[in-house]
Amino acid sequence: MPVITEPKIISGNANRPLATAIARRMSMHRGMSVGLVDARVERFNDQEIFVEVFENVRGEDMFIVQSTSNPANDNLMELLIITDALRRSSAARITAVIPYFGYARQDRRSKARTPISAKLVANLITEAGIDRVLTLDLHAAQIQGFFDIPVDNLYAAPIFALDIEHNFRNRMDELMIVSPDVGGVARARELAKRINAPLAIVDKRREKAGEVAGMTVIGEVTGKTCIIVDDMCDTAGTLCKAAEVLMEAGATEVHSYITHGVLSGPAVERISKSVMKNLVITDSIEPTAAVKACANIRIVPTAPMFAQAILNTWNGTSVSSLFETDTLVPIYEGLYTRG
The missing domain is CATH 3.40.50.2020 (Rossmann fold)
Known part of the structure; x- marks a missing residue:
């Protein structure tokens, strides 16, 4: 047998x-x-x-x-x-x-x-x-x-969709999904379709690797609760800068949903001081003590x-x-x- x-x-x-x-x-x-x-x-x-x-x-x-x-x-x-x-x-x-x-x-x-x-x-x-x-x-x-x-x-998009529908259930019509760069548009569009939300893009220009020279918001975000979507966050410099640009463009709140929280170097400190209200990551990478202790970082299980x-x-x-x-x-x- x-x-x-x-x-x-x-x-x-x-x-x-x-x-x-x-x-x-x-x-x-x-x-x-x-x-x-x-x-x-x-x-x-x-x-x-x-x-x-x-x-x-x-x-x-x-x-x-x-x-x-x-x-x-x-x-x-x-x-x-x-x-x-x-x-x-x-x-x-x-x-x-x-x-x-x-x-x-x-x-x-x-x-x-x-x-x-x-x-x-x-x-x-x-x-x-x-x-x-x-x-x-x-x-x-x-x-x-x-x-x-x-x-x-x-x-991670299906999990993020569940989390968003749960945590923003009384204001789904206020949401705007945002891609932090042109290369991530497909990923952001996928989540936007799942929750039936509009899409905006933060277009960034780099003078050299690791340094962002400028950012421009493509789309109308005034009065919107913006949710930045990306696959990973390393030093969080670009993410925090994107949140600032969105707030300057008229967004009421900025949240981020990132699959992989690499969060190296000054990332946690930057996030804790950022205008971004919440960063949601998965546990694909074991979170450090600093990540667990950060008040505006939340971890969803995979x-x-x-x-x-x-x-x-x-x-x-x-x-x-x-x-x-x-x-x-x-x-x-x-x-x-x-x-």
Whole structure:
């Protein structure tokens, strides 16, 4: 008789709270305890990474939860070495669950003699023995084509739509979705369509990398509650400046919904002093103590969506069904009410 295996979750050190939350949600869905595979992911004194798996994984369907966030290189190597340990232990299939895919901003040659690091990382992941990738809001959707294995790119927009409908339910007609640059218009338009809101754009000019020379608002935002939408926030300089420009243009409030809260350097301090009323991020990157303590940063969970995506991958059903807000309503039951 065929052996029916259960999905097994193993976590690196990048975001263990998210991995634990995913396992907990899967336990609720399965009606049985789903825990993290017992393993140790440690460093030797010279910072070499060592992995030891204490459970039998032969013939199992394995899911590695590991964002490649800061420190990106360490977390990437942990992912590759965990994969090698599972492959050599005869795991049947290995899926890398990468909530935040590092190096995604290096998806093309911006000038002569520069690398396409996202492609290199895709090659490393594939050659390590990973069979498929499950990720969230890739910086550029075409990165999926860098892989020679299946890639499921989930979207935060359905979760954000639920959150907006819950928190702005009495003033939905006042909302204006804003893209912080021309390159993010498609992402912002997608959320605007979900909540039936108009769209504006903040057009920015750069004199050199990391420095914004000027910003112009395209669209009428006077009297509107503006919601800036983007896939990631690093130092928050552009985001905070965009919020100021929108307020100067007549917006009554500015909120931001950003998928990946990289929030490096002076980001948290800038956000705390910003005219922006709230920054909403997901837990794709484990928040620091400073992020958790910041009064105007709020974190929405991705574990319910990732848990369902893992179960759908395991049992061979549709992952793209999670692109729809209505599909997520029962998954996020108790967190949000609509209408």
